[in-house]
Amino acid sequence: MANADHVSVKVFSLNCWGIRFLSKHCPQRYRMLGEMLCKEEHDVVLLQEVWSEKDYLYLKKKLAGCHPHSHYFKSGVIGSGLAIFTKHRIHDTFLYRYSLNGYPYMAHHGDWFGGKAVGMAVLNINNLMANIYITHLHAEYSREKDSYLPHRVVQAWELQQFVRHTSAGADLIILGGDLNMHPQDLGNRLLMSYTGLRDSYLETAQFDGCEDGMTLIADNPFISKKELAPFEKGIRIDYILFKGSSRTDILCDFMSTTKGFVPGHPFPYSDHEALTAHLMLKSRIPAEVGSDQPKAQESHAGKLAELVDILTEARTEVKVGLHCAERMRYTAARTGVMGLALLFLELAIAAVPWLALGAEQPFPRISFYLLASLCFAILLTTFLLYVFYTMELKSLQGAEDQMRLAVSSLQEKLRGFPVAQPHNALRRPPEGHEPSALDPEE
Amino acid sequence: MANADHVSVKVFSLNCWGIRFLSKHCPQRYRMLGEMLCKEEHDVVLLQEVWSEKDYLYLKKKLAGCHPHSHYFKSGVIGSGLAIFTKHRIHDTFLYRYSLNGYPYMAHHGDWFGGKAVGMAVLNINNLMANIYITHLHAEYSREKDSYLPHRVVQAWELQQFVRHTSAGADLIILGGDLNMHPQDLGNRLLMSYTGLRDSYLETAQFDGCEDGMTLIADNPFISKKELAPFEKGIRIDYILFKGSSRTDILCDFMSTTKGFVPGHPFPYSDHEALTAHLMLKSRIPAEVGSDQPKAQESHAGKLAELVDILTEARTEVKVGLHCAERMRYTAARTGVMGLALLFLELAIAAVPWLALGAEQPFPRISFYLLASLCFAILLTTFLLYVFYTMELKSLQGAEDQMRLAVSSLQEKLRGFPVAQPHNALRRPPEGHEPSALDPEE
Numbered sequence: 046m047a048n049a050d051h052v053s054v055k056v057f058s059l060n061c062w063g064i065r066f067l068s069k070h071c072p073q074r075y076r077m078l079g080e081m082l083c084k085e086e087h088d089v090v091l092l093q094e095v096w097s098e099k100d101y102l103y104l105k106k107k108l109a110g111c112h113p114h115s116h117y118f119k120s121g122v123i124g125s126g127l128a129i130f131t132k133h134r135i136h137d138t139f140l141y142r143y144s145l146n147g148y149p150y151m152a153h154h155g156d157w158f159g160g161k162a163v164g165m166a167v168l169n170i171n172n173l174m175a176n177i178y179i180t181h182l183h184a185e186y187s188r189e190k191d192s193y194l195p196h197r198v199v200q201a202w203e204l205q206q207f208v209r210h211t212s213a214g215a216d217l218i219i220l221g222g223d224l225n226m227h228p229q230d231l232g233n234r235l236l237m238s239y240t241g242l243r244d245s246y247l248e249t250a251q252f253d254g255c256e257d258g259m260t261l262i263a264d265n266p267f268i269s270k271k272e273l274a275p276f277e278k279g280i281r282i283d284y285i286l287f288k289g290s291s292r293t294d295i296l297c298d299f300m301s302t303t304k305g306f307v308p309g310h311p312f313p314y315s316d317h318e319a320l321t322a323h324l325m326l327k328s329r330i331p332a333e334v335g336s337d338q339p340k341a342q343e344s345h346a347g348k349l350a351e352l353v354d355i356l357t358e359a360r361t362e363v364k365v366g367l368h369c370a371e372r373m374r375y376t377a378a379r380t381g382v383m384g385l386a387l388l389f390l391e392l393a394i395a396a397v398p399w400l401a402l403g404a405e406q407p408f409p410r411i412s413f414y415l416l417a418s419l420c421f422a423i424l425l426t427t428f429l430l431y432v433f434y435t436m437e438l439k440s441l442q443g444a445e446d447q448m449r450l451a452v453s454s455l456q457e458k459l460r461g462f463p464v465a466q467p468h469n470a471l472r473r474p475p476e477g478h479e480p481s482a483l484d485p486e487e
Numbered sequence: 488m489a490n491a492d493h494v495s496v497k498v499f500s501l502n503c504w505g506i507r508f509l510s511k512h513c514p515q516r517y518r519m520l521g522e523m524l525c526k527e528e529h530d531v532v533l534l535q536e537v538w539s540e541k542d543y544l545y546l547k548k549k550l551a552g553c554h555p556h557s558h559y560f561k562s563g564v565i566g567s568g569l570a571i572f573t574k575h576r577i578h579d580t581f582l583y584r585y586s587l588n589g590y591p592y593m594a595h596h597g598d599w600f601g602g603k604a605v606g607m608a609v610l611n612i613n614n615l616m617a618n619i620y621i622t623h624l625h626a627e628y629s630r631e632k633d634s635y636l637p638h639r640v641v642q643a644w645e646l647q648q649f650v651r652h653t654s655a656g657a658d659l660i661i662l663g664g665d666l667n668m669h670p671q672d673l674g675n676r677l678l679m680s681y682t683g684l685r686d687s688y689l690e691t692a693q694f695d696g697c698e699d700g701m702t703l704i705a706d707n708p709f710i711s712k713k714e715l716a717p718f719e720k721g722i723r724i725d726y727i728l729f730k731g732s733s734r735t736d737i738l739c740d741f742m743s744t745t746k747g748f749v750p751g752h753p754f755p756y757s758d759h760e761a762l763t764a765h766l767m768l769k770s771r772i773p774a775e776v777g778s779d780q781p782k783a784q785e786s787h788a789g790k791l792a793e794l795v796d797i798l799t800e801a802r803t804e805v806k807v808g809l810h811c812a813e814r815m816r817y818t819a820a821r822t823g824v825m826g827l828a829l830l831f832l833e834l835a836i837a838a839v840p841w842l843a844l845g846a847e848q849p850f851p852r853i854s855f856y857l858l859a860s861l862c863f864a865i866l867l868t869t870f871l872l873y874v875f876y877t878m879e880l881k882s883l884q885g886a887e888d889q890m891r892l893a894v895s896s897l898q899e900k901l902r903g904f905p906v907a908q909p910h911n912a913l914r915r916p917p918e919g920h921e922p923s924a925l926d927p928e929e
């Protein structure tokens with residue numbers, strides 16, 4: 046696998062579509078997957094939508110020989126669906142649950158119950174500290190009228206924050222998963238420019254797979270062509286991203302996807318295509334860093350300016366979400382008030398015969414009780430919705446606040462804010478990472 | 488504030504007890520606090536329980552001159568209550584919401600609605616990158632029968648994960664807040680030994696304040712002595728913790744707490760005492776690191792062993808929480824099934840006259856409808872509780888899984904696992920931080 050100076054890391058990622066009893070041929074597909082993984086012996090296997098812990102345990106047993114180390118990230122009601130299998134010892138894990146993830150009453154979409162999150166595992170690959178991230182963002186059910194867009198943008202925002210802040214000590218970073226975003230989507234641009242992560246499909250020296258690296262394709266028998274419209278052939282929403290550090294260079298030698306079928310089997314592993322990336326690690330000579338200073342600074346300023354634009358766009362999207370959540374909360378409150386008014390009205394009518402003794406009860410008892418139950422049901426439901434929308438609002442506002450602060454911090458840097466100049470004896474030495482737009486001040 | 492080689496940082500922390508219209512003298516106390524903060528000019532001010540955004544905005548305006556930079560962390564239904572004010576520009580912020588935080592139906596305790604979290608702000612203090620953390624953990628309402636203990640232990644676990652994983656690039660770390668844990672409590676030991684954070688009260692060269700550094704004292708007029716029992720004089724549950732790095736030494740010169748009253752004012756700032764710590768930063772000479780190797784290794788092994796013990800204790804506590812959550816979920820499910828059975832029984836009885844034509848309706852319509860409403864109410868409530876307890880279970884299981892993995896990773900290290908030996912050309916240079924028990928392998 047490695048010589049003294051070169052280490053190769055084979056990474057696999059697949060959205061398994063593992064809803065027990067609902068997804069087609071689930072047990073057979075897991076069996077196929079397990080056999081293939083045993084044979085291929087990837088260094089790191091990142092699986093999404095492993096919704097049942099039983100299936101995770103099946104794979105764990107099956108892969109015990111080739112991938113002795115594994116972790117299943119638990120979250121939400123059903124679980125995050127995220128699982129990692131690896132040849133290398135996992136030293137540490139950490140899970141970040143996204144603050145926004147759809148609505149519990151959209152049960153047919155199910156995302157809320159999945160408790161979407163990003164999981165991190167710290168591996169030691171040939172004495173290099175590797176931070177491996179796996180995630181699955183909220184699905185896009187309609188491209189034209191995507192009511193979950195603000196949620197997904199906030200998820201992308203939190204994902205980049207998590208990756209950026211937890212990876213300062215790492216020699217290399219690998220992020221794999223189903224981002225549910227097209228390459229040029231806002232959230233994707235936010236993630237890539239903020240973290241400096243590179244897309245293995247775009248960077249690979251050699252590629253074998255679907256046209257344009259697509260991972261959800263019309264040729265897959267589990268896909269209904271209707272769902273893909275207007276993208277007739279398919280879309281690219283699954284990724285393997287990577288990044289080195291000042292100590293490690295990282296390149297993608299080869300990348301492949303499955304093509305909607307698996308030779309020798311009646312159906313593919315999943316409704317998504319599987320991704321494999323062969324990454325090459327090389328120790329970096331410190332002198333390489335910091336050469337070409339003026340040019341590097343210029344391009345750095347360009348990146349900062351681009352990031353400000355992306356952030357402005359993201360803030361607009363979050364604001365759209367804010368307005369929507371406010372409207373929903375207002376509707377819930379108004380409905381609640383109407384329920385309360387109805388209840389009072391009913392009580393007032395019921396009180397008439399009680400006050401004017403002898404007068405007859407104006408409406409039959411049954412409808413009285415039915416109406417009262419209805420009022421209570423309305424009050425309870427609207428109360429729960431009000432609480433939920435308030436939490437949604439807080440999360441959206443929080444993300445918007447953080448983005449505003451980030452924009453102003455970037456703008457200060459662009460202006461060449463004096464804090465940026467190295468003039469103090471206590472100044473810290475250069476930071477460990479490849480340049481990303483928000484690396485420490487320069 | 489600084490010469491070329493020494494930087495002093497003044498940190499302030501206070502739980503403000505800021506429940507509008509419920510906490511006593513709230514506006515007056517905020518006014519007092521604002522005036523004092525303007526005068527004292529701390530570098531970093533960490534406030535908890537600022538439950539109303541209006542109060543945050545009042546302080547923001549009041550402190551605009553002395554603390555031009557601030558951030559209010561939003562979370563939950565009411566907000567996390569966490570606010571930071573500082574002299575130094577905030578470059579970045581990040582919020583981690585704890586996965587467990589009490590129960591929504593314990594509304595009189597209110598913790599669930601507060602959305603407890605840990606907030607991080609990245610500051611540039613004299614060209615040092617400072618990671619400032621602020622948090623507030625779940626309250627302890629009864630020491631003898633603390634049903635929230637598993638939740639607080641998981642919060643402490645997540646707090647140490649967050650601090651440890653996000654601080655690798657920082658020159659110094661400061662954590663302030665109301666941990667709701669006594670110094671020797673399990674969660675506190677977990678936090679301190681895992682992160683290597685040091686307690687300013689224990690480390691300070693000079694101290695002025697309450698006996699034993701207590702922060703919730705019987706002499707405070709807002710405290711009912713009953714609540715404190717069996718700790719007659721008070722308890723220490725608020726902290727300012729700190730840690731340097733391989734590049735920065737950090738010491739606590741002076742620490743103080745308020746003493747239950749504020750000279751010249753009729754009442755104190757809050758029901759908690761305020762903490763102030765004067766920290767001194769000094770650039771570290773790299774040669775200092777790594778001296779005394781054998782001795783250091785021995786103490787490192789001792790620390791690892793201690794950490795394994797603490798983790799084992801924490802796992803036990805989380806398992807207690809697991810059993811409790813499982814029991815609660817079982818009760819919810821059983822009650823739900825009973826509600827469903829009652830509904831079917833009722834429907835069966837109602838169906839009798841319909842099947843046996845001519846037979847009379849066996850029970851009056853009103854009670855029929857009332858009973859049906861009751862059944863539906865039971866079903867809805869138990870369904871919501873079932874979902875909630877399932878999420879609680881997933882979070883507890885997730886924490887337990889992570890702890891188990893951490894224990895096995897620590898034990899491998901203790902055994903002198905071969906991965907730990909530096910033998911590969913790609914080996915990374917020594918990591919930036921002061922030793923903590925989980926620093927990269929040695």
